[in-house]
Amino acid sequence: MSEPKIRNMEEFAAKAGISRPTVSKYFNDPDSVRSSTRSRIEKALEQYDYRPNLYAINQNRRLTKNIGIVVPYVADPFFAEMSRKIERQCIAAGFSPSTFSSHGSPKQEVEILDTLRSIRPAGVLLAPLGRTSDRKTIEAFCKDVPTVLFDANIEGIEASFIGSDNFQSVPMMVDYLCRTGGPPCFFEMPPVNPNANKRRIAYVQAMEALGHEPHVLRVDGQGWEFEDVGFSGGMTLLEEGRFPSSTVLCSNDRLAIGLLSAAYHSGIQVGLTDGCTLRIAGHDDHPFSRFTCPSLTTVSQDYAAISERSVKTLFALIESEDKTALQEEVLFNGQLVMRASA
Amino acid sequence: MSEPKIRNMEEFAAKAGISRPTVSKYFNDPDSVRSSTRSRIEKALEQYDYRPNLYAINQNRRLTKNIGIVVPYVADPFFAEMSRKIERQCIAAGFSPSTFSSHGSPKQEVEILDTLRSIRPAGVLLAPLGRTSDRKTIEAFCKDVPTVLFDANIEGIEASFIGSDNFQSVPMMVDYLCRTGGPPCFFEMPPVNPNANKRRIAYVQAMEALGHEPHVLRVDGQGWEFEDVGFSGGMTLLEEGRFPSSTVLCSNDRLAIGLLSAAYHSGIQVGLTDGCTLRIAGHDDHPFSRFTCPSLTTVSQDYAAISERSVKTLFALIESEDKTALQEEVLFNGQLVMRASA
DNA sequence: CTCATTATTTTACGCGCGTAAAATTATTAT
DNA sequence: ATAATAATTTTACGCGCGTAAAATAATGAG
Numbered sequence: 214m215s216e217p218k219i220r221n222m223e224e225f226a227a228k229a230g231i232s233r234p235t236v237s238k239y240f241n242d243p244d245s246v247r248s249s250t251r252s253r254i255e256k257a258l259e260q261y262d263y264r265p266n267l268y269a270i271n272q273n274r275r276l277t278k279n280i281g282i283v284v285p286y287v288a289d290p291f292f293a294e295m296s297r298k299i300e301r302q303c304i305a306a307g308f309s310p311s312t313f314s315s316h317g318s319p320k321q322e323v324e325i326l327d328t329l330r331s332i333r334p335a336g337v338l339l340a341p342l343g344r345t346s347d348r349k350t351i352e353a354f355c356k357d358v359p360t361v362l363f364d365a366n367i368e369g370i371e372a373s374f375i376g377s378d379n380f381q382s383v384p385m386m387v388d389y390l391c392r393t394g395g396p397p398c399f400f401e402m403p404p405v406n407p408n409a410n411k412r413r414i415a416y417v418q419a420m421e422a423l424g425h426e427p428h429v430l431r432v433d434g435q436g437w438e439f440e441d442v443g444f445s446g447g448m449t450l451l452e453e454g455r456f457p458s459s460t461v462l463c464s465n466d467r468l469a470i471g472l473l474s475a476a477y478h479s480g481i482q483v484g485l486t487d488g489c490t491l492r493i494a495g496h497d498d499h500p501f502s503r504f505t506c507p508s509l510t511t512v513s514q515d516y517a518a519i520s521e522r523s524v525k526t527l528f529a530l531i532e533s534e535d536k537t538a539l540q541e542e543v544l545f546n547g548q549l550v551m552r553a554s555a
Numbered sequence: 556m557s558e559p560k561i562r563n564m565e566e567f568a569a570k571a572g573i574s575r576p577t578v579s580k581y582f583n584d585p586d587s588v589r590s591s592t593r594s595r596i597e598k599a600l601e602q603y604d605y606r607p608n609l610y611a612i613n614q615n616r617r618l619t620k621n622i623g624i625v626v627p628y629v630a631d632p633f634f635a636e637m638s639r640k641i642e643r644q645c646i647a648a649g650f651s652p653s654t655f656s657s658h659g660s661p662k663q664e665v666e667i668l669d670t671l672r673s674i675r676p677a678g679v680l681l682a683p684l685g686r687t688s689d690r691k692t693i694e695a696f697c698k699d700v701p702t703v704l705f706d707a708n709i710e711g712i713e714a715s716f717i718g719s720d721n722f723q724s725v726p727m728m729v730d731y732l733c734r735t736g737g738p739p740c741f742f743e744m745p746p747v748n749p750n751a752n753k754r755r756i757a758y759v760q761a762m763e764a765l766g767h768e769p770h771v772l773r774v775d776g777q778g779w780e781f782e783d784v785g786f787s788g789g790m791t792l793l794e795e796g797r798f799p800s801s802t803v804l805c806s807n808d809r810l811a812i813g814l815l816s817a818a819y820h821s822g823i824q825v826g827l828t829d830g831c832t833l834r835i836a837g838h839d840d841h842p843f844s845r846f847t848c849p850s851l852t853t854v855s856q857d858y859a860a861i862s863e864r865s866v867k868t869l870f871a872l873i874e875s876e877d878k879t880a881l882q883e884e885v886l887f888n889g890q891l892v893m894r895a896s897a
Numbered sequence: 898c899t900c901a902t903t904a905t906t907t908t909a910c911g912c913g914c915g916t917a918a919a920a921t922t923a924t925t926a927t
Numbered sequence: 928a929t930a931a932t933a934a935t936t937t938t939a940c941g942c943g944c945g946t947a948a949a950a951t952a953a954t955g956a957g
Binding site: 231232233234235246247250269272273 | 904908
Binding site for chain 1: 942943944946953
């Protein structure tokens with residue numbers, strides 16, 4: 214690296230002996246300049262470390278290369294993992310992703326969409342809070358900015374949605390549980406998320422299809438501290454002996470982790486082995502579910518497929534002219550993950 | 556909101572009947588304009604929703620209002636929580652924080668610092684990977700950009716550091732464990748993070764001070780999938796009966812969660828109650844530690860104090876001229892969290 | 898070697914805003 | 928009321944780059 218620091222593209226272009234607009238072209242797409250020019254620029258790049266000013270670039274480009282990723286709760290490992298997968302693919306495609314977390318708050322979600330507008334993203338991947346989301350804001354946002362919803366759908370909104378098929382995964386789990394023991398009851402909290410709702414409905418349908426009577430247990434609780442809700446709700450139900458069956462299907466893994474903890478706390482052994490009086494199953498294959506005691510039987514969502522398809526759909530949307538034509542809804546199947554808890 | 560959409564500050568200023576630079580002043584600090592002017596602007600703001608272009612702003616400002624937050628692994632709830640706390644405080648101070656995760660990769664860490672430069676942040680809060688970090692890059696970065704290190708220090712670098720005092724927390728835990736049962740051995744993995752190192756040293760010192768012989772058990776494993784390492788390492792040690800004592804202090808909670816899982820898997824009961832043959836303690840008070848089975852006895856780090864002090868220190872650094880004078884190293888005490896596992 | 902095709906450069910302009918300095922207005926002291 | 932001073936607004940300029948159009952150079956076919 215040489216002494217005199219390069220201040221802008223003008224100076225750098227001079228050092229490279231090439232005109233500024235050509236250098237500009239290079240940075241937008243190295244293959245768009247002659248190979249001899251390219252190597253001259255790259256040689257200069259090694260000598261005088263220079264990087265185009267991000268703000269100047271984005272101010273002038275018709276469309277930025279930014280991608281917004283919005284998840285309801287990054288502290289939830291499921292979303293941490295999802296957003297990471299998505300980020301990677303965006304980067305691979307030459308975009309600059311940035312992730313935002315609504316932290317379970319609709320206000321925050323609106324706030325994020327607002328900030329997002331100000332960075333003029335090429336597109337947005339949004340996993341909305343669901344029920345509590347400000348529908349109008351999201352609807353308006355989807356109209357203005359190419360957006361793909363994932364994980365949780367907001368029905369009736371003009372936007373593509375990529376997620377899991379709860380009506381495949383839940384019956385599969387119910388079927389498994391019924392084959393291997395008593396039919397399960399369904400343990401849920403107030404459905405902040407539409408998936409929770411669908412899962413309950415899918416559970417009821419599946420039970421009825423198998424000729425069993427469905428039992429839904431709803432516990433109080435709000436926010437996104439699901440483990441906490443699962444624990445305290447579970448404690449109450451266990452103390453009062455209100456579980457109608459010895460097999461419990463939870464609406465998601467985090468709730469199950471809480472319930473697992475409550476069972477342990479109450480001296481109830483969970484699992485399939487001798488002495489166990491309770492079976493607990495979850496949904497999602499949360500990254501920590503392998504390490505619970507006992508390890509959690511659950512349904513894995515196809516993280517890779519969902520993230521890949523979401524990104525792919527978004528890119529198609531960005532590139533297309535006709536924003537409305539491409540609308541699609543894709544649901545992936547879950548897979549049964551048999552572990553020790555059920 | 557009226558029909559004609561405002562395209563820039565010029566247009567908006569015209570609508571408000573005020574010159575553009577005055578409007579600019581308003582957005583930078585509403586109190587810097589006369590109250591009569593302010594109310595006129597705010598009235599116009601209600602009519603024609605307008606937001607200044609972020610890129611234009613940052614291109615022209617001497618210093619942006621951006622704050623970079625870098626953590627080794629966002630999927631780790633500890634860092635998820637930390638970064639969230641930090642974000643909040645930055646926002647409250649009128650800054651725009653954005654969080655990046657190194658995902659345990661030094662390459663990624665360097666990459667992030669590089670990207671960070673291009674957004675010309677006012678300051679950066681960096682929780683480095685530690686051992687594996689590219690020291691030179693970080694050193695150079697700290698010289699150029701106001702940076703405060705937190706959680707893990709890189710000793711010898713000219714930068715402030717805010718963290719926990721392992722030499723307070725670990726002896727406290729060792730002392731507790733010795734009082735309530737047999738002296739603990741120390742379960743660790745290769746120390747990717749300097750804290751792990753310090754904790755081992757602190758453990759040895761504390762044991763010797765109490766007249767016990769220290770036993771350090773190191774298991775193989777790399778990366779940041781600590782639970783995985785704890786589980787497989789724990790399984791091996793348990794199978795081979797190589798735990799020298801029935802009390803195990805783990806270098807962090809995630810490792811402990813893995814070990815807990817291994818113990819369960821091996822049919823070993825963990826805790827203080829009858830029939831338990833193993834005690835396991837962790838460090839950090841990981842958000843999920845309350846829900847493990849049994850719940851995990853650990854040392855809580857003072858999240859709030861660390862994040863607050865880090866932000867405060869950074870702001871002081873940003874505002875000061877003499878970048879070197881303010882260097883400080885602050886260590887907070889941990890607190891014993893007695894739960895069921897030890 | 899000439900003409901048609903690309904690839905590149907030059908020219909020229911604008912993006913939306915920050916900011917120093919100059920001009921204006923409001924405020925206070927006399 | 929008037930001059931002096933402080934507060935505010937306007938003027939004027941530039942930031943670093945994208946981009947379209949026109950001019951030029953390099954390449955290839957015949």
